[in-house]
Amino acid sequence: MTSPDTPAETPATTPAGSTGAGAAAKASQPPNLTRAEAAERAAAVDVDSYQVTLDLTDGNGAPGQQTFDTTTVVRFKAKPGSSTVIDFVGASITSATLNGTPLDVSGWTNNTGLGLPDLAAENELEVVAVGLYTNTGEGLHRFVDPEDDEVYLYSQFETADAKRMFTCFDQPDLKATFAFTVTAPGHWEVVTGGAEQDVTDNGDGSKRHVFAVTQPMSSYVTALVAGPYHAVRDQHDGIDLGLFCRRSLAEHLDAERLFTETKQGFDFYQNAFGVRYPFGKYDQLFVPEFNAGAMENAGAVTFREEYVFRSKVTRYLYERRNETILHELAHMWFGDLVTMRWWDDLWLNESFASWASVVAQVANSEYSSGWTTFANVEKSWAYIQDQLPSTHPIAADMVDLQAVEVNFDGITYAKGASVLKQLTAYVGYEEFLAGLRAYFGAHAFGNATLRDLLDALEQTSGRDLGAWSEAWLTTTGLNTLSADFDTDADGRFTRFAVRQSGAQPGAGELRPHRLAVGIYGTDPDSGKLVRRKRVELDVTGESTDVPELAGEHRGELILVNDDDLTYCKLQLDPQSLQTAVERIGDIAESLPRTLVWSAVWEMTRDAEMRASDFIALALRGLPAETEIGVVQRVLSQISQALRSYADPQWAADQGYPQVVDGLIELARASEPGGDVQLATVGVLAGLKLTDAQLDVIAGWRDGSAPLDGLTVDTDMRWTLLAPLVAHGRAGQAEIDEARAADPTASGERRATGLTALLPGGKQQMWDRLMHDDTMANALQDAAIGSFSHPAQDAELAALADPYFAEIADVWDRRSSEVAQKVANGLFPRWAVSQQVVDAAQRFEAADHPAALIRLVSEGRASMQRALAARAADAGTADADSSGAGSSAS
Structure with missing residues (x-):
């Protein structure tokens, strides 16, 4: 699963219609399974197969409203005479039969599950139950499209919500095969992890869909997606491919590009991993109101539908979508084929997919600067998370499901991926891939642990990874790395060492780092800062000498973590910092330039650089920045520096006016219709503006004083309306007018977001967010995302x-x-x-x-x-x- 990486111009998701599903969700809280309980059940039960039969109709061929019928037949082995519990969360269990004998189901509750007494060596359990649709993006989610009133369903089961759709032993180490049979309205597409084998017309407007038996998999990666989805199909290397989205988004589905990027991923992974894709067909489904970025259901990956771009977006957002596509595809091997035994190794699933997606991007896609984006986005997230009081080791102690659910964070994803990049450098790239091939071969369709992976890597690399694992995976915080050197009168090194501080926050551990030191100077032909010398080495302890640099000129910029091989804070020496302040735009290559951007931002967050100085540096350096992802991140950092880190009096009197004027000029001076212009306008909409600056925004929106090249399409009209609403220049009437012009699910959520921006309306929206438990997750996301605006700080206080x-x-x-x-x-x-x-x-x-x-x-x-x-x-x-x-x- 990927965390939400939603386009800035399309926040949140869409409304679920008036299904009453919110109240249903409230009544169906799942149990908090502990690691000890899961281990006890896994020792008692060995599951063979599930046959799941679902009826998604109201009995007359139309979509069901609040509930659905769900019947499960599960076959499993157990110790004769033992007992256990099976999970179901829903409206009711109608009946249960174990080995031909009816069970008393009166003791079942959502929190306790259904008790299974007096088990045999071989068991067959049939449970007939009634499930509940949700509007929270959990279990089986129900959405009504406001454009045509059509119903769309999709499942989301990670970490343990499969039990909301069918009865199961809902934990990752009890794998089984699955066979689904689904009755649905006749005009619907129905997709599961297995290929569709047969469709029968029931004669009442509904059809019965029968699906092939899947390979063994964990319950949390099974899937059901159903509704009148628009479908496009293709094939690659004998693999059937499908793309799906709501019919009202069909015109925006760029199927050719999506298929091309998916095929590139298959070609890279099958070659690199040495294992053919294991799950037959591969469908990718863009679904409404999705909480995460995507989910790696085996053979039926779900994505948030904001990745179907209905308006103009920057190339950076295409790159991030591509990373998500490759992330989920990598999970087919690491996570689905071989699955963690328990959620302690959640990081390994997510970190591996994050690492692999960038490797695949750089090797076999148009996004060859993927590591620049990784350093700019993923590592920035990791640095933030790893300096919080809630920081935790990468290999976290997941005692129960509640602990798991708050650990889908920057450490589990981004720090873990950074450390895997470091591990790849430490053992060697080819040795790392060889270890993966051995790991997949040994544990295919089963469960494994971190130790199993490390054993495979030790065999292929010859490195003892025990100390490495202890240093990197069981500790917290960041080491700070810096250059420690002396130079002669000519500026040549007489001594050079890499100094490492103890990891903080944490116990001050020192770690082994495989890294590169780069020395940069001005190229006489281009005038750019280019690398003149690179040394790669292992750094251990508090200080590590680098004798290879003796006699080299110190240049103008020293990067201790050149190529971003390790995970650390980078401390620039005074001259390098001065070079960064004055010439960050002159650094020729994108990755070292990004490392410098990161270093100065971390100094700002640590109160070692004044926020006003960072803002000045950023405004100077942005016009020369070539990577749109970096531009967007730095623009976001400028906004945060103004709102949170700058002296409030300076920000009000000078900061906001200067920054906004500077960004308006950047929007005008940048390429008309280009990515920088589009990104800059998006950030301007979230800043505090003067009356004169609001006049500029209003002129762009209504065309009375247009910005050359800016496409004021549907989403841009919403974007430019937001600051007018936040500052009181527009109100409910203008929101209603915009909603009428965009009567779509996206328009509904944008209108909700702008309603949260109405001056004087904060308390009303606050009460709804805090007390309306039926509010769809999409509308909640939209309102929260727009709730806080710097023009309204007095009211917010x-x-x-x-x-x-x-x-x-x-x-x-x-x-x-x-x-x-x-x-x-x-x-x-x-x-x-x-x-x-x-x-x-x-x-x-x-x-x-x-x-x-x-x-x-x-x-x-x-x-x-x-x-x-x-x-x-x-x-x-x-x-x-x-x-x-x-x-x-």
């Missing part, structure tokens, strides 16, 4: 205290997926103050669930970091304040 008074009740009532979004998205980051820090600390000290306390602590830490950065920017920080808030985001 009043909502800090209500957050701490109300969030625990939200957490108690709602599912983990929904509650996490509210807890994260509405933490009052807009009210940067010691008072909010104090309120958060009081909340953390009270009796609340550990997962909720974790999220509140992350918000509190981000505020502590902001306070330290503001003090540094205003010149009021204590002499030792540069480290304040170093455990914040």
